[in-house]
Amino acid sequence: MTPRPAPSRRHFLGMATATPLAVTGALTLGAGTAYAADSAYVMCYFTESTSLGEGTDYGLHLAVSKDSLNWTPLNQNNPVVTPTAGALGLRDPFILRKQDGTFVVLATDLKGTDWSYVSQYIHVWDSADLRTFTGYRRLKLHDMNTHCWAPEAFWDAGRGQYAIIYSAVNSSGHNVIMVNYTTDFLTASAPQVFFDPGYDVIDGDMAVGVNGVNYMYFKKNQTLVGTRSTSLDPGSFKEFTTGVAHGGTEAPTLVKSLTSSTWYLWGDTYTPNGVFYAWQSTDLASGTWTALDQKTYTQPLNSKHCGITTITTAQYDNLITKWGAPAWNRLKSYNLPARYIRHSNYIGRIDEYPIDPPSDSQWKLVPGLADPAGVSFQSVKFPTRYLRHYNYQLQLDVNDGTSTFSADATFYRTAGLADASWASFRSYNYPTRYIRHSNYVLRIDPISTTTERQDATFRVGY
Template identity: 55%
Template sequence: MPTRRTLLATALAASAASVLPAGAVQARTSSAAATAYAMAYFKESPNETDDSYALHLAVSTDGLNWTPLNQNDPVATPTAGTQGLRDPFLQRRQDGTFAVLATDLKGRVFDQNNQYIHVWDSADLTSFTGYRRVHLHDLATHAWAPTSFWDPARGAYAVVYSAHNGTRDVFLVNYTTDFVTMGPPEVYFDPGFGVLDGYVLPRAGAFYLAYKNLDTGYLHVARSPDGAPNTYTTLTGGLRQGQAIEAPILVASPTDETFWLWGDSFSPSNAVFYAWGSADLDGDTWSPLNQRDYTAPISAKHAGITPITEAEYGTLVARWGEPRWRRLKSYNHPDRYVRHANHVARLDPFPLEPPADQQWRLVPGLADPGGTSFESVNLPGSYLRHVDFALRLAPQDGTALFAEDATFHAEPGLADSAWVSFRSHNHPDRYVRHQGFLLRLDPIDPAAPQAAREDATFRITP
């Protein structure tokens, strides 16, 4: 049986690392070298309190569970055009460095034309240089959601993006060798109905395009033998989770044994990432993943994912730092997180406002440094404590009783030992659990019903 301190340390480490390997699109690094992953994204929250139209980064060791860097604050911000970005994408260049592409659009107003995209250069994602707006076309339309891939037959990068042809949205493409000088635009994919958010994954000599069908609202995957314009055949019948979905991302494991398709909800009021898994890119066998198996950064929207090496992962964490806070994700309601609302501790579905209500500093136990106390991020000095066995957020009053009420001991999850349960310090027969989505302390033993044990099981995650 691990010690409480060891268990908590292990749980914290698991919040930034998991056991399922994953890879991602557009990388020159070999599959064997791609042992970690970087995500670029912007942020939106339901009431706009956490909106950030700038470049954000997160890292993962499995491609499914993500640790935001730089405290989930921007690492680069556009200074020209609209001075905001959406839909950032990370392109691994042939020389191992990166280009960062993004839509030149700030906010939630989508009726403006823009013929440019934002571009940065980066040696290793620890700094961003050469910022510029790159011109793609002279059409009276937009240039949304730019992605790219290396086309070996042309010896150039294909920059694929959404634009309107006067009748419907299609994908255009420009070819470039340096992301400075662009070739002329041409139609890349026009299936006869409106499409949005193209994302190309080269794999095993073929090219796979994920896209949104604007007529139906579903995501699809198509295949081309060579990645050339207008050579794709759609493979899937249509995928959707939630009320609406967009921004597909194709992610491949290093061994090509597993593939993931990400998408995020269309509305900022329901800014949730969803995922599917498949063992066959050429088939129509995508199965939804349980949200228990993946966690996206807070408020993240329309991301791009690329594989990085273990050394690059360490360099990014050292440069930008891991969050000083954590969240508690429910085991049996993995779309919900522990938060405080009107000083009551409860489980609410993600996303929630304000986002900081779900962020906690896990500090040494106030009554026992071998335990844990949960300090609020947006109300510093206030801690989760139990009062008549109900958990509340209250300012520390310096008493011994408060310290004991606010101290908990991490143990292997009662429903899943890879997760965590928290036992009360001064009522050691009782555990933190939710009931009616309110948090309280109840006696729970290993023979308790499965539902009760699941209520008392959480994941510590950024």
């Protein structure tokens, strides 16, 4: 969930106090279940720009990945479905693959940043394949004067039911993690308190049945903290880690690698930053995390509060076929990976993400104007303009149709000079020079040193 002020004192009236059922039988992985054939990942999110202008949309967005670190937004980073009831917008979406292999999508009933809006409902969709979404409804979780933020769900094998967890305010005036149980996401049991350590907690994310232990990470004091329990009983989870954070961080998302023993923990910084950071661990039980270098992962453009689920190769391919990969790219700096190529006042440079408006950092890599074997960088925001060099500095100019312009705006893509899996761009008409950044400004220069090779290396992604 994104940042909000301290909650007002809202009371749970008539809260169910039934004793939880005992968990029996083996625990099975619920949220984030990995099937034997899984080989890829799907992320759901909403989008929000720094100014809440261009690039902001409170519908359901999807992206796919083969490694869970670098993502391809679907449908040109536009929503694939949008709520038609309640606040007419969503936040904090979550995808659960159910026991029958189909999917259910849950989300907060809230559009924008009106934290005073109170809804006792969450948005729900059914989907067989994440290409079509059916049965849209809002599911009521309680009758209390409080919200239902950041819903997630997991399969509780002992109960033979799905648990829906979410953040709401208790009678002491602080957020706790609540739970309702359901078999069909059409109706739900009375709410119970799932986790209340006595202080404000939101954004619970589960990893169920990991070597017989269940884990839940949540936001505490702007950090991500882990709890664990050998049961799934409400009240059984106990904190066991110190906080992980990069500045103010929320919306933890636990992801298990499909090819190694590595776990990833994603976190989301507050609006207006909206930056994802990631940590890794090879032992979830240790509770220790190491920050990943930002060059190893790239979030979808303007993404906020994500959920990540594993899928098969066929599902990955079908999603790309249905929704399409973006017709544009973003280019990340190798040695300053928080920065992306953008234009500002028609000057080419690298600046830190998020860039507002986001279209300043979006490019179409089209066949080279002087040689179709090369590439030219066409601005998404100003499609008549291209990056070209002038006095060795890159600027965004209108194509005047001359051979000089075409030559200045054409580059040959090569293996990255600092990392062959990345890319470098050699000038068409000054073939000893490459695009590089210098004091954050883009220019073409001869390249000889290690630093210059790093300055001239970029990741072409989304």
